[in-house]
Every structure is written in C-alpha cells, then in structure tokens.
Amino acid sequence: MDLKPTKPLSGFIELLPAQQRCFDYCAARMQDVLRSAGFSMLDLPAIERAEVLTDKDNWDEIETQMFLFQKGDTKMGLRYDGTVGLSRYVAGHLNDLVFPFRASQFSKRYRGERAQRGRYREFYQMDLDIMGINSLSTNYDAEIISVINRALESVSEFIGPNEALIGSRPFWDALFDYLELSENQKREVFILIDKKEKMGDEDFAEGLSDALGNAKQENLIKLVFSDGYKQFLNKSDKLDAAIDELTRFMSLLNGMGVKNAKIDLSVTRGLAYYTGLVFEFKLINHPELGTAAGGGRYADLAGKFSKTKIIGVGAAIGFSRIFASMLENNQIDLTRFANPVDVAVLVMGDNNVAYATNVVNALRDAGVVAVSYLDTDKKFKNQIEYADKIGARFAAIVGDDEVAKNVIALKNMETGNQETCVLADAIKKVK
Amino acid sequence: MDLKPTKPLSGFIELLPAQQRCFDYCAARMQDVLRSAGFSMLDLPAIERAEVLTDKDNWDEIETQMFLFQKGDTKMGLRYDGTVGLSRYVAGHLNDLVFPFRASQFSKRYRGERAQRGRYREFYQMDLDIMGINSLSTNYDAEIISVINRALESVSEFIGPNEALIGSRPFWDALFDYLELSENQKREVFILIDKKEKMGDEDFAEGLSDALGNAKQENLIKLVFSDGYKQFLNKSDKLDAAIDELTRFMSLLNGMGVKNAKIDLSVTRGLAYYTGLVFEFKLINHPELGTAAGGGRYADLAGKFSKTKIIGVGAAIGFSRIFASMLENNQIDLTRFANPVDVAVLVMGDNNVAYATNVVNALRDAGVVAVSYLDTDKKFKNQIEYADKIGARFAAIVGDDEVAKNVIALKNMETGNQETCVLADAIKKVK
Numbered sequence: 018m019d020l021k022p023t024k025p026l027s028g029f030i031e032l033l034p035a036q037q038r039c040f041d042y043c044a045a046r047m048q049d050v051l052r053s054a055g056f057s058m059l060d061l062p063a064i065e066r067a068e069v070l071t072d073k074d075n076w077d078e079i080e081t082q083m084f085l086f087q088k089g090d091t092k093m094g095l096r097y098d099g100t101v102g103l104s105r106y107v108a109g110h111l112n113d114l115v116f117p118f119r120a121s122q123f124s125k126r127y128r129g130e131r132a133q134r135g136r137y138r139e140f141y142q143m144d145l146d147i148m149g150i151n152s153l154s155t156n157y158d159a160e161i162i163s164v165i166n167r168a169l170e171s172v173s174e175f176i177g178p179n180e181a182l183i184g185s186r187p188f189w190d191a192l193f194d195y196l197e198l199s200e201n202q203k204r205e206v207f208i209l210i211d212k213k214e215k216m217g218d219e220d221f222a223e224g225l226s227d228a229l230g231n232a233k234q235e236n237l238i239k240l241v242f243s244d245g246y247k248q249f250l251n252k253s254d255k256l257d258a259a260i261d262e263l264t265r266f267m268s269l270l271n272g273m274g275v276k277n278a279k280i281d282l283s284v285t286r287g288l289a290y291y292t293g294l295v296f297e298f299k300l301i302n303h304p305e306l307g308t309a310a311g312g313g314r315y316a317d318l319a320g321k322f323s324k325t326k327i328i329g330v331g332a333a334i335g336f337s338r339i340f341a342s343m344l345e346n347n348q349i350d351l352t353r354f355a356n357p358v359d360v361a362v363l364v365m366g367d368n369n370v371a372y373a374t375n376v377v378n379a380l381r382d383a384g385v386v387a388v389s390y391l392d393t394d395k396k397f398k399n400q401i402e403y404a405d406k407i408g409a410r411f412a413a414i415v416g417d418d419e420v421a422k423n424v425i426a427l428k429n430m431e432t433g434n435q436e437t438c439v440l441a442d443a444i445k446k447v448k
Numbered sequence: 449m450d451l452k453p454t455k456p457l458s459g460f461i462e463l464l465p466a467q468q469r470c471f472d473y474c475a476a477r478m479q480d481v482l483r484s485a486g487f488s489m490l491d492l493p494a495i496e497r498a499e500v501l502t503d504k505d506n507w508d509e510i511e512t513q514m515f516l517f518q519k520g521d522t523k524m525g526l527r528y529d530g531t532v533g534l535s536r537y538v539a540g541h542l543n544d545l546v547f548p549f550r551a552s553q554f555s556k557r558y559r560g561e562r563a564q565r566g567r568y569r570e571f572y573q574m575d576l577d578i579m580g581i582n583s584l585s586t587n588y589d590a591e592i593i594s595v596i597n598r599a600l601e602s603v604s605e606f607i608g609p610n611e612a613l614i615g616s617r618p619f620w621d622a623l624f625d626y627l628e629l630s631e632n633q634k635r636e637v638f639i640l641i642d643k644k645e646k647m648g649d650e651d652f653a654e655g656l657s658d659a660l661g662n663a664k665q666e667n668l669i670k671l672v673f674s675d676g677y678k679q680f681l682n683k684s685d686k687l688d689a690a691i692d693e694l695t696r697f698m699s700l701l702n703g704m705g706v707k708n709a710k711i712d713l714s715v716t717r718g719l720a721y722y723t724g725l726v727f728e729f730k731l732i733n734h735p736e737l738g739t740a741a742g743g744g745r746y747a748d749l750a751g752k753f754s755k756t757k758i759i760g761v762g763a764a765i766g767f768s769r770i771f772a773s774m775l776e777n778n779q780i781d782l783t784r785f786a787n788p789v790d791v792a793v794l795v796m797g798d799n800n801v802a803y804a805t806n807v808v809n810a811l812r813d814a815g816v817v818a819v820s821y822l823d824t825d826k827k828f829k830n831q832i833e834y835a836d837k838i839g840a841r842f843a844a845i846v847g848d849d850e851v852a853k854n855v856i857a858l859k860n861m862e863t864g865n866q867e868t869c870v871l872a873d874a875i876k877k878v879k
Binding site (some may be wrong): 019021023024025026029030031033034037038040050052053054055057058060062063065066068070072083084086088089090093105106107108110113114115117119120125129138149150153154156158159160163167184231273274287303321322324357358364367368370372374375377378380381384385386387388389390392394398403406407408 | 493787
C-alpha cells in the first residue's frame, strides 16, 4: 500500500513544538494586554451561512475565494475574517451586552484562493473592536491604536519596534469633492491610492493620468504624498474639517503616550467597511511582512443584521502573518522555548511506577514540569539519554533502593552532580 | 432590504462573554495540568486532504458525515477528530521529536451530519497522546488516565467528581476465541457490546440471540456483565493473560493515586483504532452528558503514513460536550465571571482623554483590568451608569479639577464612598 502524504496542504501552517510554544506565548502576552483593557474574548463559529459571508449570489465566483459547502439546502462556508461573525453576534445580542462593547477574537480564518508566497489559506488574526450604539467618540479610535501598540510592545523582544500610520477616508472624500471628480473617477483613483505602494510612483502616475486626464487634478493628488495634506487647508470646509480631525487625533495619540504614530494618507484600507479614520501598523525591523495590523472606523457595522445603528472601530492584528512567518524563517531565537521540562523521572522496574508517579504528581502540584519515563525495562543508559534529549534540567532516578528508603536520586543534568534526597528537598532544589 | 439571520447555524456554539470567560478559564486550568505533565501543545490545520481523513472512496457517503470541498483537483475537508492529523504530523516529523512523545491538542473539530440534540457540528476536544516507536509500556496507559483524572479534578468545582471505567479489547478477543465465534459473529457481538448501554438489557439479549443462536455462548457473554470477568480465569491462556493485565493495571492505577477507577468491560470504544486497554470517564453528577472523555491504546497509530511503527495511547476529553452543554443549560454559577472589570475610568470632557489614558495604562500595567469611557460629552449620570452596568468595582473620575491637581476621584461602586487621591494610591486601593 502506498503511504499517504505527511505534509500539510500548501498554505497551511504546522509548527514544531518549540515554535508552537513561542507562538502560544506571544498570543498569551498579547491577550493579557487586551484582557487588562477590558476586551471580552469571543469565540465564534468558524462556519457561517453563505448569505452571512457575502452579498454576492454568484456561487462560482465566491467559491474561488472561500471554502464553501452545501448541507441539505443550506449553503455555508468558512469565515475569511472576524468582522462578519462579530456583526451577526452583536446584532443578535443587543440586550445581552453593555455598550460601548469591547470584543476581541483570536481565531483561525480561511481564504479559499490558491496559496501564494507568504499568503496562508488558514491563519490566525487577533481582532479587537469597540462598538457603540448610535454614537462612539473618535477617542475610541485612539484607544484601539494605543491598545494595539501596547500589545505589539508586549512582544517587542521578538518582533522589535512598531509604527502606526494614520489615514483618513473623510480627507479623500473631501479632496475628491473639491476636485469635482465623478463617482467613477473617485472609485478609480481610490483603488489606485490603495495600490500605490505596490505599484510604484511611475505606474501610479500613469494610472492617475488614465483615470483623470487632467494635469491639475493629477498634480494635486500627487501633492498629498509629497508635500502633505497641509497644502489643502482653506480650500473647502469639508477639507478643513477632515484635516482638523486628523491633526487633533495625532495630538491626542501623542498625549496618550503613542509616540510612534504618523500621518500617511496613502493608508486607505481598501474599499470595504471603513468610513472614518483608518490605520496600519508596520514592524520597523520587518518591512518584508508588510502590514502587521490594520483597521479603522465603520459607521454602520451591522446594518445587514439589525435596524439598530452600531458604530464600530476595530482592527485585526495579522498574528500568523507576523509570527508564523518569522518562526518559519527562523527569525526568532527559540532557545528559551526548546526545553520546557524541569525534571525527567526515570523508573527502574515496573514495581516502582506507582512510587514514581507519586513523585511526578508532587512535582507537578508544585508547579514543576515533570515527565516520567515509564518503559521501565529500558537500561539506565537509555533512560538518562531520554532525559538528556528532552533537555530536562534534572533527572530524578527511582529504583528499588530509593523506594525502600523513601528517597530520590536527583541528578543535575548540567553539572552531572547526583545526590540522594527526600521528595520535599528535591522539590526545593528543582524550584 | 430583509435583515440577515443573527442566530448561528444549528449545531454551532456561541457563548456570551461571561460564559466564554468560564469556558476559557476551565480550558486554561486543564491545559496547565497537561503542560506540567510535559505535553507539547500542538495546533494542526483544521483542513486535511480527503485521503488523509478517510480511506473511503465513496464521496457521496463521506460527504454526509464530513465537511468536504474541492479546490482544483484536490479534495479536502475539515477534521472530525484530532488523531488523523496527529498521526500525519508525527509520521512526518519522526526526526524532529523525542519519543516517547507527549502531545496535546485543544482544537475545534467538525461533524458534517445534521445536528441532533446535544450533538455539535463544531466542537472542542482536548486530546492527549503519548507515542513511542516500536514499544510503549502500558504504564503510559495508566499515566494518561492519571493525567486526565488530574485535569478533570482541576475543574471539579464546576463539574464535580469523575470516575474512570476501564475496558479491555484483549479480554473480548480472548473470550470470543474461547467461545469459538466466527469472524462475523465476533464483529456483530462486539457492535452489540458497544451499544449495550443505549440498547438496554432486553434488546441486548435479543441481539445476542440473533447473532449467536447458542444459549451457552449467550449466557457466558451476559455473565461478563453480571458476575464479572473473574468467572473466566483458568479457561484459556489468552483469557488469563488479558485478565492478568487488567487486574495488574487496576492495582497500578490505585498505587498511582487514581482511586476512582473501576473495571467495566462494556467499555469498548467502538471498532476503530484501539487494540489494547480502553477507558472512559464519566462525570458522576452529570450522567446526562454521557462519556466525558475516552481513549485507549493503538498498536500502529500512523501505519498509513509511515513504515515506522508508532504505538500510541491517547484520549480525547469532550470539552465542548462538557462545558458548552453545562453553560448552555445554566448548570454553572457564573457570578465570578460576570464582572471582569476592576476600574471604569470616566472622563469629563475631551481635553482630559490623554490624562485619563495615562491613568488606565498605569492601572493596566499594574495588572488591574481598566476600561475608559471615552464618549466624554455624555453626562456624569450616563457615565456612572456605564460603570455600574459593567459591574466595575471602582469608578475613577477624571475631570478638569482632577487633571489640574494631578489626582483622581476614586469611587467605590459598592459602598458609594468617594475620595480624591494620587494615581499611585489609587492603584494600591484598587489592588
């Protein structure tokens, strides 16, 4: 019989134990930051009705982007982000939640498209969202940015420093109005801006020219990226309001202790959802990862599910994008995650298994990671080799003599020193 | 426009924040027990190739049981248990792992069949497995049972006491041989035993009679459940060996401190995988949940993936089965999970947001869960109402006066007492 393949499907992540411990450690630290900021951790279904996932009816088209299946008459699929499920959940629990409601989700999401370099088909994102009914101050936008910054800071020993780039959808709306662009032109130019970084300056200029064919309009849009937004003060009330919001926001961030934020109007976060300020985080030492986190404000989060107007500001941290990539590329030193076991308890003879188990249980109760080697017919040489291979700091040897005297032979695996002691002393020495 | 449904699909679990906090707390406690016992936490893909999930070729048949989809030429599906992925992973990483290898997975699994009462289509199981190459002492079977027992004990305040029921596949093999059953009869009787509890004694007797049509054989099998296995000593060497293994095993469990285990030969764990001792855990106060955990030994875990013989003993704890059921049925007192916020920081006026954020950050750094209310134009009455609704123990009030004097007005929400203090003192009072 042919053996089946042992590699996971392409685009799916599979870590070795030490890598996984690092991944889990970083997730736990970041979640501690979110929990201390009052975010409720939600765990929503990975499968949603197709009608919840998309408004599109064209099954063939959406099937190329998602994992979909049909059960009986019901079409359903795996979520591609955390926002669709959250909108449904919040709309369904308006009376169970207190608003502003702070929610976080750390969960797997799925993209059905063919895997490309650096793109996963199954990946973790860590979302955080603050939602209000009918109103929600932009102070919460600043709070979200501050919390993401603190979460990324909490693991900076692994990923280095970060910076936040702040964009504004209202600024572009105001500028497009001021330039008197048609709806079609607005859309085309907006797509160009969203892709500007990937396109390069030359292609961007060419695209603008194709879309507008008006040198004055083209130059003004290019000016946003060279001389900055301040050129656009006193042009229209709408532009002034957008610029005022942005400058006040930057000053608030600074006052809140977020010192690594700057304005970057090329940040637009695509066409979906967002209606206000938008932002992205980059890792300064890891430009190859692209956007580490991104988000913004949406004026009506759950309009498809509820007549109640839920205003939200939210973001997703690309957790797998950051950590799975760095782990797979050996960019994180795993030394401290390599050897989690404190004590290997080696057992000479089946008669001593019960005694040895009481030893490991006492160690575990004391918060010591203890593993017993229970193939008791193996020679001492093999057993001590096991203790060495798993990198245990100590070996606790249990044979007939030790059981008779109610003691343990405790060997320091680093120094090779061995001494006989009672259990309570062994626990003290190990801790 | 019609609103979309807000309920999750049937068979999918969705908890409210306090329920989720309890669920997560229990998972974390149990995972701490496993981690202290040296289990490596693995997080494998939820999607596997169809050929990994099943040996069956009949797509229509397996599609009724699983969530399957096709991408290009590749058929794939969502895992229904943790064992298939683990076998693949271990076979693919023989040189990266130290054996005996202890692995745990706490992950979502999926069953495609129509949801029935108490059956989920997406559910968490917590697996633990110990795997050896070519040999693995049955002492590890006892270790697995001991660790599950300790994991369930760690959350006994919620789920009450547990008991372990130990069965033996070799006992039945030996008895069937002794009774000289045909292969077909063995299979039929084995299925009957597996279903005995659900069938009831009368249907079981009838089933036996249909399968065997031999009063002597029928009575001997019934005798296992009434008078016990000891009747079968000195009948055949194979029976004696199976009974000897079982009695030694029970005595080992007892010596290891597992006082709540008993023999129950009706425990067989179905037809798949298992080749040695098998076991199930029940929650004594929650018979309605059925089997809380189950597992056993398999002689060749990864035969489909590798020529190396990997012997395993493993179990799955039905985490959602236990906790989602109990939470959905309000069988757990959620008082201590209801109000996670220590301090609500209330902010009077936009000018004071930066100051207030420095207060919340200092509180969070000190390990205090702190939430700021940032709709600063809301009246004090509305803000204090928010602090009350989220069950904050304290409200920290920040207005122009407090900022000018560099202090906080700290209100104890239970007593109503309010005092003005500097930040450091506020942190002390709150902790």
